[in-house]
Amino acid sequence: MNRKKMMATLLTIAVSAGYTFAQTAAAVLPGFTAYADPLEENVTIDEAKGIINWTDNTNAVNFYFHAVKTGPLKIALMAKSTAPNKIKVSINGTEKIISIPNNSDYEKIPALQTSIKQPGFYCISLKGVEKTGNSYAEIQSVTLEGAAAQQIQFNPKPWRRAASVHLNYPVPEGKNAEWFYGEIKVPAGEDKTGTYFMSCGFHRGYFGMQVNSPTERRIIFSVWDAGGEPEERSKVKYEDQVVMLAKGDSVIASGFGGEGTGGHSHWVYNWQAGATYRFLMHSVPTGNTTTYTAYFYVPEHQEWKLIASFRAPKDGKYMGHLYSFLENFSFENGHIGRKGYFGNHWIKTDTGEWIALTKAKFTNDATARAKDRIDYGGGVENGWFYLWNSGFKPANAQYGDLFERPAAGTHPEIVLPRF
Structure with missing residues (x-):
């Protein structure tokens, strides 16, 4: 019997006897996909080098992935250090202290083995234990091997933001949205730094509120230029530029670039x-331009405040593509969950008719569509639409899902200040 026939016979015998051959699976989580908890301080997550400058053990360095398969899982680190150090590796209730030897080159260091008993999200946490040099370790990547490593999902890119999620509000055919009204409510604890809760978006701009830092929050309104220049506003022809016509007291206005170009305004408001x-x-709309004006109701003053008014060229129509969104714009806390409620949206047409927007289509961004991040969702709760992202928990909505909230029944009363 030749070798090929012998192997075929052995395979047939094994299958008929109920034996299976283990498949070797491996996945590599790049170091630049990690997050530091509670803050990215005394450690750097570098796009080129991974984890470096890890000088303090008050932070844990965490990697996240979603397991589809169950079974054994081996974890190893590609690491190096300028001096012998020790770190603790933990996952799924299993932990082990490992030594990082003095080595100028990255070395594959076995860490621990665990058993994944059910599909879901998992976190590999690294914690400094003993340091004799300046840094606990430089970690290029984490390697996963074993049956549970098959088909795992993780973000392979240095883009560490959560996926952005949107609510798109259909407008009845033949109706022109001259006015667009909406409300936002952010639950306590969901107002994370680096989050934009956007209420009234349309085909040329967006209007909402943002957490810029632990000490600063803003109301933001922006309108895009015409022409499609992606980065530098200095390259936009004058006739394609949005022009600011007015702004409210203490509102800061300027041009912007880097995500398209246009006119930006914000008011620092806590x-x-x-x-x-x-x-x-x-x-x-006037001719081939449209003037867009944003107002924010200030509860403390019980009146509407002008944020800004921009004239957009090459437009000449009422607001279209009405939507809200939730965005995480900071890399450092792209692993932390956030949630916002969006509700009581209305339009007032150019004929004076108020129409409640009680339906919304759920969509998401390229990060979600590429399946780099799969922790996001939305729906309806207590009469409000809601959106959430991050936190490494299962999605509860998919692109194209339709939501409907109960109608409030009474349109808002708007009394604007006289200029």
């Missing part, structure tokens, strides 16, 4: 989680 905030957009 909005609070748990409160409900109201947003109002107005559009006035």
Whole structure:
């Protein structure tokens, strides 16, 4: 019997006897995909080198993945150090202290083995234990091997933000949205730094509120230029540029670039989680331009405040593609969950008719569509639409899902200040 026939016979015998051959599976989580908890301090997550400058053990360095298969899982680190150090590796209730030897080149260091008993999200956590040099370790990547490593999902890119999620509000055919009204409520604890809760978006711009830092929050309104220049506003022809016509007291306005170009305005305002905030957009088409004006209702003053008014060229129509979104714009905390409620959206047409927007289509961004991040969702709760992202928990909505909230029944009363 030749070798090929012998192997075929052995395979037939094994299969008929109920034996299976183990498949070797491996996945590599790049170091630049890690997150530091509670803050990215005394450690650097570098796009080229991974984890470096890890000088303090107050932070844990965490890697996240989603397991589809169950079974054994071996974990190893590609690491190096300028001096012998020790770190603790933990996952799924199993932990082990490992030594990082003094080595100028990255070395594959076995860490621990665990058993994945059910599909889901898992976290590999690294914690400094003993340091004799300046840094605990430089970690290029984490390697996963074993049956549970098959088909795992993780973000392979240095883009560490969560997926952005949107609510798209259909407008009845033949109706022109001259006014667009909406409300936002952010639950306590969901107002994470690096989050934009956007209430009133349309085909040329967006209007909402943002957490810029632990000490600063903003109301933001922006309108895009015409022409499609992606980065530098200096390259946009004057006739394609948005022009600011007016802005409110203490509002800062300027041009912007880097995500398309256009006119930007913001008001530094310490909005609070748990409160409900109201947003109002107005559009006035004239010839081939449209003037877009944003108003924010200030609860403390019980009146509407002008944020800004921009004239957009090459437009000449009322607001279209009405939507809200939730965005995480900071890399450092792209692993932390956030949630916002969006509700009571209305339009007032150019004929004076108020129409409630009670339906919304759920969509998401390229990060979600590429399946780099799969922790996001939305729906309806207590009469409000809601959106959430991050936190490494299972998605509860998919692209194209349709939501419907109950109608409030009464349109908002708007009394704007006289200029």
